[in-house]
Amino acid sequence: MGLQLPFLPRSSESLDLAVDLGTANTLVYMRGRGVVLSEPSVVAVEERTGDVVAVGLHARRMLGRTPGTITATRPLRDGVIRELGVAQQMLRHFIDRALAGRRARPRVMICVPSGLTKLERRAVLEAADQAGAREAHLIEEPMAAAIGAGIEVAEPVGHLVVDVGGGTTEVAVIALGGMVASRSIRVGGDTLDDALIAHVRREHNFAIGPQTAEDLKMRVGSALAGAGAQPAEVRGRDVARGIPRTVILDPDEVRPVLEPAIAQTVAAVVETLAETPPELAADVMAHGLVLAGGGALLPGLDDRLRRDTGLSVTTAKSPLTCVATGAGMALGPALAARRRSSVLIPG
Helix, strand or coil: CCCCCCCCCCCCCCCEEEEEECCCEEEEEECCCEEEEEEECCEEEECCCCCEEEECHHHHCCCCCCCCCEEEECCEECCEECCHHHHHHHHHHHHHHHHCCCCCCCEEEEEECCCCCHHHHHHHHHHHHHCCCCEEEEEEHHHHHHHHCCCCCCCCCCEEEEEECCCCEEEEEEECCEEEEEEEECCCHHHHHHHHHHHHHHHHCEECCHHHHHHHHHHHCCCCCCCCCCCEEEEEEECCCCCEEEEEECHHHHHHHHHHHHHHHHHHHHHHHHCCCHHHHHHHHHHCEEEECHHHHCCCHHHHHHHHHCCCEEECCCCCCHHHHHHHHCCCHHHCCCHHHCCCCCC
């Protein structure tokens, strides 16, 4: 079974927050108010002093545009904290903004990929501690996504959730408040972006940045032929001559570039189904799978999963926010579970 839902009793002395600390974006949920912050997981740092110059959207605009003394970086990669100090400062900044000037040490629920090691989980907890959390608890992303999508996770019924994030794709069959079978692969939106950047450079001798690649992915990319993607003009830099120019990319050219990552996603779903007990597999056949995360918005991904798994596919009502919303819902008493499975930072 996976990480069980921690139970945080109500408290009048602190504010409770849930944080979807994602590779691409960070969302903060406040109990009673919903998602109060959604910002890119990007930090701009002055190299000589180590001071943070900008965080979030402002820092994201600096990617690929900073002078030599400033570095715009994403402290998480593949769902893992790669730069702990920078991640701590980013998390503190987001928590302070969510609290809107209130002087408090909140209790925080943080979403993590199910495949993280103990050491990687400890790094997340340490970041929360240094960011000012009074308590920090972990909830695995597929569980949070299921709750946010409206699935009754405590029931003795199997439900399949596929959460496609920026750094990882999480697949899990959930029943009785736990994960019965799961896969966590370090393939996500960033993998598709990187593949596009490499392809354009290799085939067109043309350089584009991460933001352009992400936009290109959603305009021209698709997981299945005929998914509605259209050709698009892309601006970048000619590698040989060093001057700006444009190229036109067609969906038929882009689709094979994305195919390896999409195939891995489909394979993770099939492998998870193969490990699912027969009784729960019957439930999954009846209910289909729920698709969540920013990657759920890739044109044709739902149809591709429907075709290759034979299951009905439903996209969560709000795929970008359902993980944060689910983690926030897990803060309350309605989804109480054994507290021993949460991790507490001593105050």
